[in-house]
Amino acid sequence: MDILHMFLEVGFWMAVVRMATPLLFGTLGELICERAGVLNLGVEGIMAAGCMAGWTWVYMGGDLWGGVLFAAAVGGGIGLVHAIFTVHLGLSQHVTGLGITMLATALSSFVFRMVLPDVTTPPKIIPFAPLDIPILGDIPLLGPVLFNQSPLTLLAIFMVFFIGWFLKYTPAGLALCMTGENPMAVESQGLSVFAIRTCAVVAGSALMAIGGAFLTLSAFDAFYIGMVNGRGWICIALVVFSSWKPSKALVGVVLFAVFDALQMRVQQDISMVVPYQFYLMMPYVLSIAALILMSRRSAYPKALLVPFRKGER
Amino acid sequence: MPDQTPFLHISKITKKFGSVFACDSVTLQLQQGEILALLGENGAGKTTLMNILFGHYVADSGSISIGGKELTPGSPRRALKVGLGMVHQHFSLADNMSVLDNITLGTESMFGLWRKSGEARQKINKLINTYELDVDPRSIVKNLSVGQRQRVEILKALYRDSRILILDEPTAVLTPQEAEHLFATLRLLVDKGLAIIFITHKLREVMAVSDRCLVLRHGKVSYESRTRDTDVDTLAREMVGGEVPVVEQLPTSPGKKVLSLEGVGVKNSDGYSLLHDVSLELRGGEIIGIAGVSGNGQSHLADLISGLLSADKGSFELLGEAVVSPTPMGMLKRGVGRIPEDRTGTGLVGDMNVQENLILENYWTKKVSHFGLLKADFMRKNAKDIMEQYDVRCGGEDLPVRLMSGGNMQKLILGRVLSEEPSVIMANQPTWGLDVGAAAFVHSRLIRASRDGVGIIIISEDLDELFKVADVIQVMYKGTLSPPVRPADTDAREMGLAMSGHLEVFASTVAEAHHEA
Numbered sequence: 001m002d003i004l005h006m007f008l009e010v011g012f013w014m015a016v017v018r019m020a021t022p023l024l025f026g027t028l029g030e031l032i033c034e035r036a037g038v039l040n041l042g043v044e045g046i047m048a049a050g051c052m053a054g055w056t057w058v059y060m061g062g063d064l065w066g067g068v069l070f071a072a073a074v075g076g077g078i079g080l081v082h083a084i085f086t087v088h089l090g091l092s093q094h095v096t097g098l099g100i101t102m103l104a105t106a107l108s109s110f111v112f113r114m115v116l117p118d119v120t121t122p123p124k125i126i127p128f129a130p131l132d133i134p135i136l137g138d139i140p141l142l143g144p145v146l147f148n149q150s151p152l153t154l155l156a157i158f159m160v161f162f163i164g165w166f167l168k169y170t171p172a173g174l175a176l177c178m179t180g181e182n183p184m185a186v187e188s189q190g191l192s193v194f195a196i197r198t199c200a201v202v203a204g205s206a207l208m209a210i211g212g213a214f215l216t217l218s219a220f221d222a223f224y225i226g227m228v229n230g231r232g233w234i235c236i237a238l239v240v241f242s243s244w245k246p247s248k249a250l251v252g253v254v255l256f257a258v259f260d261a262l263q264m265r266v267q268q269d270i271s272m273v274v275p276y277q278f279y280l281m282m283p284y285v286l287s288i289a290a291l292i293l294m295s296r297r298s299a300y301p302k303a304l305l306v307p308f309r310k311g312e313r
Numbered sequence: 314m315p316d317q318t319p320f321l322h323i324s325k326i327t328k329k330f331g332s333v334f335a336c337d338s339v340t341l342q343l344q345q346g347e348i349l350a351l352l353g354e355n356g357a358g359k360t361t362l363m364n365i366l367f368g369h370y371v372a373d374s375g376s377i378s379i380g381g382k383e384l385t386p387g388s389p390r391r392a393l394k395v396g397l398g399m400v401h402q403h404f405s406l407a408d409n410m411s412v413l414d415n416i417t418l419g420t421e422s423m424f425g426l427w428r429k430s431g432e433a434r435q436k437i438n439k440l441i442n443t444y445e446l447d448v449d450p451r452s453i454v455k456n457l458s459v460g461q462r463q464r465v466e467i468l469k470a471l472y473r474d475s476r477i478l479i480l481d482e483p484t485a486v487l488t489p490q491e492a493e494h495l496f497a498t499l500r501l502l503v504d505k506g507l508a509i510i511f512i513t514h515k516l517r518e519v520m521a522v523s524d525r526c527l528v529l530r531h532g533k534v535s536y537e538s539r540t541r542d543t544d545v546d547t548l549a550r551e552m553v554g555g556e557v558p559v560v561e562q563l564p565t566s567p568g569k570k571v572l573s574l575e576g577v578g579v580k581n582s583d584g585y586s587l588l589h590d591v592s593l594e595l596r597g598g599e600i601i602g603i604a605g606v607s608g609n610g611q612s613h614l615a616d617l618i619s620g621l622l623s624a625d626k627g628s629f630e631l632l633g634e635a636v637v638s639p640t641p642m643g644m645l646k647r648g649v650g651r652i653p654e655d656r657t658g659t660g661l662v663g664d665m666n667v668q669e670n671l672i673l674e675n676y677w678t679k680k681v682s683h684f685g686l687l688k689a690d691f692m693r694k695n696a697k698d699i700m701e702q703y704d705v706r707c708g709g710e711d712l713p714v715r716l717m718s719g720g721n722m723q724k725l726i727l728g729r730v731l732s733e734e735p736s737v738i739m740a741n742q743p744t745w746g747l748d749v750g751a752a753a754f755v756h757s758r759l760i761r762a763s764r765d766g767v768g769i770i771i772i773s774e775d776l777d778e779l780f781k782v783a784d785v786i787q788v789m790y791k792g793t794l795s796p797p798v799r800p801a802d803t804d805a806r807e808m809g810l811a812m813s814g815h816l817e818v819f820a821s822t823v824a825e826a827h828h829e830a
Binding site: 169170171172174175177178181182184185186187188189190191299302 | 389390392393394399401406407408409414415417419421422424425426427428469
């Protein structure tokens with residue numbers, strides 16, 4: 001069998017990293033929200049909004065990085081709505097998040113149709129070109145896999161380390177983690193739980209939207225309705241898998257992407273006897289299995305899902 | 314030496330909630346280097362006053378000044394900045410984070426790029442050494458004992474250079490030894506010029522640690538004195554606003570065994586041991602007190618006896634019959650009355666009225682229902698009787714119980730239990746949060762019931778309570794019970810040792826004392 005052979009192929013690993021990028025943004029975004037104690041089930045919708053916003057910006061004549069920033073702003077805006085409902089009004093995070101997903105998904109399709117009422121084939125834009133970094137790109141295997149990629153991929157990898165450092169070594173990161181553990185402790189030290197949670201949800205949602213924008217500005221060159229295709233939900237599972245740690249999130253995302261890439265290769269192989277749907281299912285089955293194994297031990301933020309109300313104990 | 318201008322000056326603070334005065338023109342002064350004990354029953358306005366001081370509430374009128382400067386009302390941030398530090402009764406610490414994290418949170422600029430953990434650790438270590446607050450800054454809070462957590466709370470305040478430290482019922486969760494240690498620390502702190510407000514209702518502690526004391530009653534300052542010029546009886550009278558009700562002690566003559574546990578072990582669904590090797594023998598006419606620092610398995614013991622948990626080791630007998638796979642209703646039917654710890658959570662249904670709450674534990678009996686229909690006449694009469702017999706004062710039997718005071722709620726539960734004439738009563742913290750009058754009422758009714766032949770188990774964190782009402786005391790530590798000891802044969806020091814794990818201190822005094830009775 002040439003599965004072994006496939007693992008040694010540069011193209012396979014490049015595909016893995018490409019598939020991992022949007023998941024990495026989404027997972028890190030969700031992780032930031034949850035570390036502050038707010039579950040954001042809006043991730044699927046926010047990614048869809050990011051897809052649409054980024055693509056529309058570029059289609060209207062803006063440049064690619066402008067599209068990324070615009071997507072982040074739209075994502076942050078939707079995050080703000082989520083924060084107002086769940087943090088300031090203390091409503092159910094589950095219900096609000098699901099509502100946000102439905103709203104943002106539908107709104108993305110709606111706006112897309114408004115912009116292009118009469119088109120049947122989605123128009124294309126010119127996406128990010130792979131980077132061509134001189135020395136680093138020439139390292140065998142590692143060079144093309146890591147550096148011959150979209151700049152957004154490098155940004156995603158950078159974010160893993162940045163967020164890891166932020167949470168561990170900065171005063172603001174400490175305040176954020178503490179808010180997810182015991183909001184009362186934060187309030188009694190003179191900080192505002194509302195402000196911290198709002199900032200976390202807005203920033204996290206902006207990251208999710210960049211993950212969405214990667215799909216239209218880098219992975220593909222057009223916007224399709226339903227193109228996020230469940231990635232947002234996977235991100236929520238991956239956060240649990242990661243035990244709320246950015247480094248483990250990277251491991252989880254890559255693992256999932258490997259299964260996904262494997263699945264795509266294997267289903268192209270016509271000689272296979274097993275129907276392709278089986279392989280399509282594999283990444284999800286394996287991620288459920290991994291979740292069951294990992295999440296038994298994971299230490300979730302103690303105040304996750306608990307709305308904070310001032311003056312109550 | 315304390316100087317003469319007050320460092321903290323609270324002047325004529327008034328705060329109304331609806332039509333009730335929580336604080337009514339309260340004036341309070343505090344010097345540097347002084348410990349002021351703030352006394353009062355529940356609802357006297359202590360907590361409201363402190364919340365105003367900390368900016369959690371804004372007063373309707375009055376002013377606060379610190380070091381001669383007016384304090385901006387309604388801002389916890391300002392309060393922290395001018396040097397107010399508070400140690401809450403319920404700690405506000407994040408369990409999964411380190412001591413250092415908890416202490417330094419919010420003390421650095423939010424825009425800093427790197428936490429100054431090294432400097433912070435040095436400063437904390439210095440504080441630890443100066444004030445003998447033994448705790449490791451690197452340890453994770455969830456691994457610390459309650460006493461250590463309290464030290465972390467004190468460190469939090471000191472780290473911010475607090476000059477006024479307020480402790481809210483700080484000894485409620487401590488063993489007597491830990492309390493002694495705390496008092497020593499407080500003395501050290503005032504020697505260095507801090508000012509301390511010590512909120513409590515335990516009078517012995519007031520005498521032991523404070524320089525001055527102030528009693529609040531119904532939101533007003535009812536009494537103020539130097540501690541050395543007053544005594545426990547005066548303070549008690551001032552707190553209650555009259556003579557302190559005396560609980561009548563009645564002679565005991567334990568009858569036959571009603572409940573026994575022998576080597577009982579209980580595990581939860583994860584296989585984690587909640588109770589192990591618990592042995593206890595309760596006779597009719599006897600009150601067993603279970604002492605211990607909260608969280609050592611007392612609530613599991615209560616659940617076991619109430620039928621919410623079942624033993625997977627050892628033997629559990631009730632009235633001479635083995636208890637096999639118990640259910641809560643089964644235990645009720647077999648004569649176990651329950652006074653649960655959480656009055657509003659598991660004791661009563663807040664939105665139901667008095668009548669309905671009173672039949673929750675016997676609605677299936679013939680006297681209450683007939684062919685599945687409740688008897689309205691009985692319910693009304695039952696409610697009226699119990700309210701009269703147990704001195705429940707409220708707006709009538711149709712009132713939802715959530716509108717009642719804690720004391721009245723507890724009297725209702727007491728009435729519900731006693732009117733069923735149980736043979737065993739499992740009372741978990743029966744006087745928690747009650748004022749002195751209501752607590753005395755509960756105590757005297759329980760004592761009377763026991764002298765009528767009921768076997769009673771009282772779980773309490775308040776040693777004074779157990780010494781007052783229990784015939785025999787057993788100490789619970791990490792899911793194990795000590796041998797029984799009679800209050801007359803022990804003292805607070807020994808109890809404290811046992812509560813911190815030295816259960817063997819009672820091994821010698823043991824059972825012969827118990828059984829000769």
